[in-house]
Amino acid sequence: MQKVTREALIEKAASLLANGTVTSVLAWKKGEFDYDITPALFTGEEEMHAELVWNDFCGANLSKYLVAKTKKAEGKILVFLKSCDTYSFNQLLTEHRFDREKVYAVGIPCCGMADIDKVKAISGDGIASIECAEKIKVSTIYSEGAAEMDLNDVLLERCESCKSKKHVAYDELMGEEGEILDSHRFDEVERLEAMTPDERFAFWQEELSKCIRCNACRNVCPACTCEVCVFNNPASGVESKAPVNDFEEKMFHIIRAFHVAGRCTDCGECSRVCPQNIPLHLLNRKFIKDMNECYGEYQAGETVGQRAPLVDYTLDDLEAGEVFERGGDNA
Amino acid sequence: MQRIGVFVCWCGSNIAGTVDVKQVAKALENEPGVVYSTDYQYMCSQAGQDMIVNAVKEHRLTGIVVCSCSPRMHEQTFRKTAAKAGLNPYMVEIANIREQCSWVHKDMIVGTEKAIILGKAAVAKVNLNAPLTPGESPVTKRALVIGGGIAGIQTALDIADAGFEVDIVEKKPTIGGKMAQLDKTFPTLDCAACILTPKMVDVAQHEKIRVFSFSEVSEVSGFVGNFEVTIKKKARYVKEDICTGCGACVDKCPVKKVPNEFNLGMDNRKAIYIPFAQAVPKVATIDPNACNMLKAGKCGVCSKVCTAGAIDYTQKDELVTEKYGAIVVATGFEPISMEKFDEYAYSQSKDVITSLEFERLTNAAGPTQGKLLRPSDLKHPEKIVFVQCVGSRCASCAEKGKEYCSKICCMYTAKHAMLTRDKYPDTDVTVFYIDVRTPGKNFDEFYRRATEDYGVKYIKGMVGKIVPEGDKLHVQGSDLIANEQVHIDADLVVLAAAIEPDKSARPLATMLTASMDTNDFFTEAHPKLRPVESPTAGVFLSGACQGPKDIPETVSQAGAAAAKVIGLLAKDKLLGNPCVASSDENMCNGCSSCANVCPYGAITYEDKEFRMPDRTIQVRRIAKVNPAVCQGCGCCTVTCPSGAMDLRGFTNSQIMAEVDAICK
Structure with missing residues (x-):
């Protein structure tokens, strides 16, 4: 269960709406099912009481929505940010993607979010309703009673290896501030690195072959906010290109990982939204790990205006040859 | 097709x-x-x-x-x-x-x-090439020369003689630079002042030249043909246009014990001073750290004795902004600090001096009126040891010295040794050297005269240690040819200190976006074929700011830089390189990545209104490339996440087509 209640969020939002600080509120509401909670913009208190949701399924990172919403909104938007979302928030500000003056950011503590697949593994398919209290209670159309589970047993992978409970940006913080955590987020990358090139190729071949090119990963990614994505750009030569072989299709993910390298905050949204459950975040984490090792520890979005190592130069930078040697036959 | x-x-x-x-x-x-x-x-x-x-x-x-x-x-x-x-x-x-x-x-x-x-x-x-047309930009027909030493002076005179306006910015109260401090110049032994001061006067009198003395460049913007430079005129507390340089204020100033920079601290000057007799402009300057009036509000003698009424204790730093078509860097050099060379006892004994200090000691306008007297007791030194390569060619001791050869030391040491023997034949003169390098017209002949005609003892080997003992300096060195240790009890030791770029060079390079090497010497556009141009268009290099140089070389490079500037200013319009970056505003995210990596500062941002498909107006931040500043390096195109930035003549699609053709 989350530490701050839904009612507290509504109360906070309502008071800021009432005193004119903000004119709209970016939060979450229920989608088709109880578990597909989606971002939503509210302008009135009643609306919030009716629809606003804050529970263990509010994984969606609201930062990216500010890019489009601030362009349209008159006045300020209140946005609720979990600690991991604040990194994306800063990164977007670094890239001048929205006007900070048009946003009122409220940091909210997060106890991690639930992975619906893990939930389903316990409850079974056909979920009829979910209730988030001390325990998550899930009833399905096939079962009589509700299955109960602990949030901690069904956490999203990204929450299991949460990098920070600390909010790096906000105008106001609700609840207690957390700390930067010593996460084990690179363990899985290390496992992949230990593989032989053939094993690793087979791993990614297997994973990426599941891709249906729904573009959900790109559309949700807070680093992918280009006005025109290269994959939609007629001049790029890759727009609407039929894949020549099964691997060319996978280049989409590799190109995307290159495009967000140094800008990815490791928020994990790509893997959360993938309908095929491809562990896309591992590609980005490999980049982050390599950059940390080559150019020193760097966390995208930690502050506004920081220079990412790939677009910066210092005398201590690794020589190109050294980078090459890290690759080679054993890579 | x-x-x-x-x-x-x-x-x-x-x-x-x-x-x-x-x-x-x-x-x-x-x-x-x-x-x-x-x-x-x-x-x-x-x-x-x-x-x-x-x-x-x-x-x-x-x-x-x-x-x-x-x-x-x-x-x-x-x-x-x-x-x-x-x-x-x-x-x-x-x-x-x-x-x-x-x-x-x-x-x-x-x-x-x-x-x-x-x-x-x-x-x-x-197959993907498109016709390109270079853009045009106007040229401001005025040049800025930064640094008023012999390099800056010569460049300014040559440009001005061609009919263009030139401003010189000099951080010291007078132009003249290091050459004004020298006594004689090799290999012809002309007196430095005799050949330099007429040029300084020419500068002062030239109708096309303005001198901003006691001034520094504080901001540079713009691009080739169109630079805008802010110059900070430091407060000298004397009205420059009124002061006649009569020197009455200097005579009467009661603050007498200020170390005299011009004589490298070997004598004292007043709180109000004119650096030397032939200074240009010949205007007094008040040292605010020494002046009683400025420090405590008590005194005002200079103001009282000044008949012209030039003293102004309320003067403030003043900023002047001016437009220039070309900028010449002539910031010169300075000897490195001897602090880290404890083995030579520079900080322990007053009688261990640098070569530049030796110049002042032998100069008629110096602290000893040209008599060679050692600083500690003003006695005539009978044994003098010169040590070459102090901090030069110092590959193993890079933390205190320089890896490069300072180039001028072999010649001036030969000059010092020769002149000493000429004027004081009773003096015993020994030179320790690693190699003697004398390429240059009449240079080797000069060095041979020192050894053969004047009896200067040259010992191949370095000095390991100098120990002050009583009123002597015990010099321990090695003679590599005789393969033996040498011990000399000297009266005076002269260190040929390595030279390094002036400290002002690095911040200036940042302002100019001109590149430097690891030693802070300015980099030329091509070491052989474009030696006086910086890779940044419109910025030229004159003198020792580009690398160690003697006077003849500096003057010829100064003239070459002037020729390049004249060539630029003679044009009414500049044709740009059409192979420059440009941003597709419909795709630009305004993320600033390109501006962050642009080494030339060619990219700026503006907010532009876009009409959206739903007929609303959206304001977006977009990148703009200034084609006159862009050098077409392509850093921005590879950084741009959306592919909005492209380089004309080397477009992403052209490069992909080339790669495809190679990989087919």
């Missing part, structure tokens, strides 16, 4: 020796867009160029591929040929099948195969 002509050059046997040129021409005949393909012995010759012109007319060519040497050699030649034939010059591509192919391969089959691939890539690129 292009109609491309391919011209394969033999370059005599340079290419034809390892590449089957006929086969290359034949293979490229069938590439998409190619309508004509041939080979010839020397494509760059008049006959070869005529062949291209005729082929363009005969086959109605729209694009040209020349398979020849590096584009650095003849790209311009073939662009002009294309223009002569009525084509846009940028419809020419060079496939480098010499440096990158025939010269690096021995096997004809391999070489030919690679030449064909390189040719195919060039053809693929030309």
Whole structure:
């Protein structure tokens, strides 16, 4: 269960709406099912009481929505940010993607979010309703009673290896501030690195072959906010290109990982939204790990205006040859 | 669809020796867009160029591929040929099948195969080439020279004599620089002041030259032909236009014990001072750290004695902004600090001095009126030891010295030794050296005179330690030729300190976006072929800011820099390089990545209104490239996440087409 209640969020939002600080509120509401909670913009208190949701399924990172919403909104938007979302928030500000003056950011503590697949593994398919209290209670159309589970047993992978409970940006913080955590987020990358090139190729071949090119990963990614994505750009030569072989299709993910390298905050949204459950975040984490090792520890979005190592130069930078040697036959 | 002509050059046997040129021409005949393909012995010759012109007319060519040497050699030649034939010059591509192919391969089959691939890539690129037209920008016909030493003076005079206005910015109260501090100059032994001061007067009197003395450059913006520079005129508390330089204030000033920078602290000056008799401008300056009036509000003597009423204790730093077409950097050098060289006892004994201090000691206007007296007890030194390469060629001790050769020390040490023996034949003079380097007109003859005619003892070897003992300096060195230890009890030791760029050079380089090497010397655009130009367009280099130089070399480089500036200012308009970056505003995210990596500061941002499909107006931040500043390096294009930034003449799609052609 989350530490701050839904009612507290509504109360906070309502008071800021009432005193004119903000004119709209970016939060979450229920989608088709109880578990597909989606971002939503509210302008009135009643609306919030009716629809606003804050529970263990509010994984969606609201930062990216500010890019489009601030362009349209008159006045300020209140946005609720979990600690991991604040990194994306800063990164977007670094890239001048929205006007900070048009946003009122409220940091909210997060106890991690639930992975619906893990939930389903316990409850079974056909979920009829979910209730988030001390325990998550899930009833399905096939079962009589509700299955109960602990949030901690069904956490999203990204929450299991949460990098920070600390909010790096906000105008106001609700609840207690957390700390930067010593996460084990690179363990899985290390496992992949230990593989032989053939094993690793087979791993990614297997994973990426599941891709249906729904573009959900790109559309949700807070680093992918280009006005025109290269994959939609007629001049790029890759727009609407039929894949020549099964691997060319996978280049989409590799190109995307290159495009967000140094800008990815490791928020994990790509893997959360993938309908095929491809562990896309591992590609980005490999980049982050390599950059940390080559150019020193760097966390995208930690502050506004920081220079990412790939677009910066210092005398201590690794020589190109050294980078090459890290690759080679054993890579 | 292009109609491309391919011209394969033999370059005599340079290419034809390892590449089957006929086969290359034949293979490229069938590439998409190619309508004509041939080979010839020397494509760059008049006959070869005529062949291209005729082929363009005969086959109605729209694009040209020349398979020849590096584009650095003849790209311009073939662009002009294309223009002569009525084509846009940028419809020419060079496939480098010499440096990158025939010269690096021995096997004809391999070489030919690679030449064909390189040719195919060039053809693929030309298929996507578009005619490019260079942009124009106006030229402000005024030059700025930063630094008023001999380099800056000579550059300014040469530019001004050609009829252009020049401003000199000098951080010290007078121009003249290091040369004004020297006594005699090698190899002809003219008195430095005698040959320098007429030039300083010329500067002062030249109607085209303005001198901003006691001033610094504080901000630079703009680009070649259109720089805007803010100059900070530091408060000297004396009205420069009123002061007559009579010196009455200096005579009466009660603060007498201020170390005199001009004599390197070996004597004292007043709180109000004129650095030396021939200073330009000859205007007094008040040292605010020493003046009682400025420190405590008590005194005011200078103000009382000044009949012109030039003293102004309330003067403030003043900022002047001016436009320039070209900027010359002439910031010069300074000797390195001797603090880290404890083994030479520089900080322990007053009688261990640097060569520049020696210059002042032997100069008639110096602290001893030119008599060679040692600083500690003002006695005539009977044994003098000169130590060369102090901090120069110091590969193993980079933390305290410099890896490079300071170039001027061998000659001035020979000069010091020779002059000492000439004036004081009773003096015993020894020089310790690693090598004596005397390339230069009449230089070696000069050095030989020192050893052969004047009896200066040259010992090959370095000094290991100098220990002050009583009123002597015990010098322990090694003689590598005799293979023995040498012990000399000297009265005076002169250290030939390495020279380094002036400290003001690095912040200046940042302002100018001009590049520097690891030693903070300014980098030239090409070490051999463009030695006085910085890679940043419109910024030129004069004198020791680019590398250690003696006076003759500095003056010739100063003249060369002036010639380049005159060439630039003589133009009314500048034609830019059309191969510059440009941003597609419909795709630009305004993320600033490109501006962050641009080494030339060519990218700015603006908010622009866009009409959206739903008829609303959206304001977006977008990048703008200033084509006059952009040098076409392409950093921005690879950084741009959305692909909005592209480099004309080297577009992403052209490069991808080349790569595809190579990988096919």
